[in-house]
Amino acid sequence: MSSDYMIVEDHGTGGLLSKRLLDDVIVPKLKPVYLGKMEDSGIAPVLGNTLAMTTDSFVIDPIFFGNGDIGKLAICGTVNDLAVSGATPKYLTLAFILEEGFLISELSRILDSICKEAQEANVYILAGDTKVVGKGDVDKIYINTAGVGFFAPDQAPLSLSKINKDDHLIITGHVGNHGIHILSFRDGLGFETKVLSDCAPLNKVIQDVLSEFGEGIHYMRDITRGGVGCILNEIAAEIGFSIYLNESSIPMQQETVMAAEMLGIDPLYLANEGNLAIFCSPDISEKLVALLSQYDYTQNASVCGSVQATETTGTFLVTKEGSTRIINSFEGMQLARLC
């Protein structure tokens, strides 16, 4: 097994081969966004006096998909988790768990992707780690990240407690596209070129809308695993109000609807990786949608629901036919490893 083109056990032992992987592959590829100094800790200045911190792990299968890869997903997923709190994402850590035999050329592609997305999101890699495990102990590559973002001194984080009765709900992109793209790419369903992943860093658009609308925006969530259905249920359970969703206003791509019907899946439970649920004052919602529609990643934004006080708290769908049905959380679906 050649250490020149594939990962071997000694790449993870801390010896000369580990150093060569770092010096020859990882650090050069990440140079534009790497702030670390190859010491045990990355050191960086703190901005403001409140921070947001998140961590996430990425185990997607397949690691390369039609318009992205596990590296892009790791950066965007981490950045978006920070940005929806209102924080400005700044520093990330990256930990790779690599399977023995994994091709270094594929690792290089992933590093290129990480660098590109980090540059777009204007975040820096402050620390990293690489471990190697035996053949079959992981599937090619897993990535764990941590991310830190900062709030301006006079800025309060967005929080569930800010959601009010009569708030409007905006969904910023086509529901379920990441899920359908990955399922189709994994199983060869024929939709993989028609429905692309929406994976994207949303921090720029989030910062811009927060600057423009400030206190009018009450809360945001990154719609990921569990889809719209699960996250709205989680939110409704916390806020003590009901959320009503208008089916005819939910942004959905026709091919995604088609694929979901063929698979027997409700698209409301499909994952996104670059889609937001935004709760805002009703008086700004149309202007907010108008601004969101000017950005590539949120061009399909739509006001598609509202917060209402009801006797029984829950999440409800007002169907195209005019009837109302409960949107439940699901117990579990066999849709593993989408991120």
Place this chain on the structure above:
Amino acid sequence: MKKYAVLTSNMQVAPANKHEARRESVKKFLPSLIDFLGVMRQKEIPVIHLQLAYDESDSRSKKPFGCYPPLVRGSDGVKLLPEMLQPNDIVIEKSRDSGFFNTDLDRVLKNLKVDSLIVTGMQAYSCVQFTAVDAFFRGYEVIVNCNAIGSTRDEDTEKAIKTMRKYCASVLESNEIYSLING
């Protein structure tokens, strides 16, 4: 004038005998499919068999297929049902649901100047349905022969017929297809 080809999906030893319920379901449509293919061959319409087989590097090649070993290329379970196969038929290996995914199928069809596909085989709700939708997206006219498709559960076949008819295909019986082809 339209140029047709027939696709069969997964008419292979292991998929057709995965378990008792599957064997029973195949019995229901196999005679119709064999008759249909016979008529198509008489009319010199190409018959293309899509054969599910995994490369040893594919993680799916490690999983048993019902009572059969994994569907690794070259294994007994991968073989096409002998009653399906004639010498001039074309066989294309695939490793996923759609027969187009990472295969030469599109190139083969273009070389044959085919513009209309008649889709048959199993399972109706997976490989048949997703080959049909992929063909539709690639610009082929798609016809599903409802006498020559099946799934372990009849209700799954009915659901697939409904969605294919709704989105991407004409669903016709064998006799209707004969009439269509005869003009």
